[in-house]
Amino acid sequence: MNYKGIIKQNNIIIAGIVAIPFYWIFESVLHVVIFHDTNFIDQLLFPEPHEIWMRSFVAAFLIVLGVYIQLRVTERKKAEETLMESEGRYRSFMETLTDAVVSIDEDQAITFWNPAAESILGYMEDEVLGKSLEIVVPDKYLENHKKGVKRYLKTGKPKVVGKTVELEAKRKDGKIIPIELSLSVDKLKERYNFTGIIRNITERKEAEKEIQLKEENLRLLIDSSQDCICHISLDGKFLSMSAAGCRLNELDSKDELIGKNCTTGIVENLDEVEKGVKRALEGKTMSLQYKSVGKKGRKISWDSVITPVRDNNGEITSILRISRDITDKKFAEKKLKKAHEELKSLDTLKSDIIANVSHELRTPITIISASLDLIKNEEDKKERRELIIMAKDALNRQNRIVSDLIAATEMKLGNMDIKVSSFPINDLINLSVLDFETRGSNLKAKIVIQLEEDLPMIMGDFDQLKHAIQNLLNNAIKFNKGNEDVLIEAKKKKSIIEVCVTDKGIGMSPKHIKKIFDPLYQADSSAGRSYEGTGMGLAIVFKIIEAQGGKIWAESEEGRGSKFYFTLPTDNKGASRRG
């Protein structure tokens, strides 16, 4: 401390000390004036002893007084300085604080308003001091705010005080902003003073909103997927399931399976799924298929991928299983496979028919060829005639085979033309038999016709029905034993006509009867084909009768013969007539 400093620091003490010589001079002057007996120099330089004591005492008093005053002044100054410093610090703290600090008294009059409050709420300090806080409370909070203050003042029980709450505030420009409010209260001179720290959380809210939006988008994305997307915990429990997953599994709510084992409901390839989860825990991805049963019992086929979910550090935190419902696809595949099998068997059948027909055609060709060879060198007229008839017969047979083939082809293509007309059943049967007999001159059996009297007219395609009847007659004769008669009958039954062709031939086993109307049953090698014929005959009859709206069936006894029945609708409008 230099000289000036000493003076400045202790100037009152110095003043006291400086005052001593002045006092000494003053006292000397005073003594001369009062007593007139001494001269001033004597008094100043050689005072009397009691004067010396007196003057010394006053000097000491002045020094002590100076020291005392000096001490008091220094103390006050120090206190002032500390206060100034603390206030300055407080002010700068308040000024730099980004949170608004606002105080109000019991009457809600604003008593403190820091710079952050100015920037957050838009009002300047001098604009609001003394005014009601209500200017920054949005209308919808106003009522509650008033009640809250009143209640606290009355009961002293805090609801918001001492806590941090999210609220909204109204800025000077009218804009409502989200805020976080921490409210504290203090009591000064029996009056409450409320201080709120207000933080503008607009950005935080926006960030939260953005995160929410992102989460919502992710959820929408997952839920708009048609796959069953399952989030699975490391211990194999469901954490969540996509909307499609819930729908496909026939669940009532999204939370139904949460917490349950991820293999719940799986009925096929369960071990594969378990293996997939285990692999995912090892960090591998696995594709697999499995079947499960929905809550309502639907059996579902799944095509699935199980894969680990990793966090930013690469740690496996959970498992993702994305499964696609391939039930329909599987079904379609199955159907396609079946259709393919059917097509394949049809193709085999077709090959069989071709083989069969070509064999079948060879017999008449053999007859024609041999007959012609014999005719060449035959002199006898009668013999020649016989051979010609035989060749002609064979040609007719060939013709029948070709007709069958054409009929079968037409049926396969589904465009069997029916030329419906009304005619007497008698005409149909008589003509069919007559035609059949003339075509086959060497019949093994006789055909007997038995027709009920007054049979009504029938509706149908005459030529097709003739073909059907002749096929039945051909069968009856082919399988006939010895020279038994073949019988053809027709009866009226209510609104239909029933026709029956009976033979006393080798008959059929019940197993065969079931299949005889199947296309080309005879062509089927497993049936142990041993009869001539294309095997198409009965299938053609079946189709023809069905197309006329009739029914066909057979009764048979092995070794005793067969009965083939078919029905035809009568023509209600046409008058009955005897054929």
Place this chain on the structure above:
Amino acid sequence: MARILIVDDDPSILILTKRILEKENHEMVIAKDGQECLEILGGDRPDLILLDVMLPGQNGWEVCKKIKKDPKTKNIPVVMFTVHTSRESVEKSLVNAHADAQINKPFEIEELIKTVEEFLKK
């Protein structure tokens, strides 16, 4: 002159074959199916059998097997007489059913006569 048994369910084939071979001075015996054929074989033995495949009841191959199994008839030459001309069918005739030869239908008269004569010479 030889005795030939022809088995066929088609009357025209029977008549024609009979005529052709009768002109060559052979005695013709006729059977309409396998059953009848085996019955005939129970009596006088023919020198040759012409056997159709597509017969009612048991087919020609089955009949042939029976003939070849029976020590009394196994030495009679059997010629399958059939429309089944595929390699597979010929194999069935010659390997499975042990027939001696096969004549395919339709046939040439000369071929039939030649084949029959060949077997009869043996």
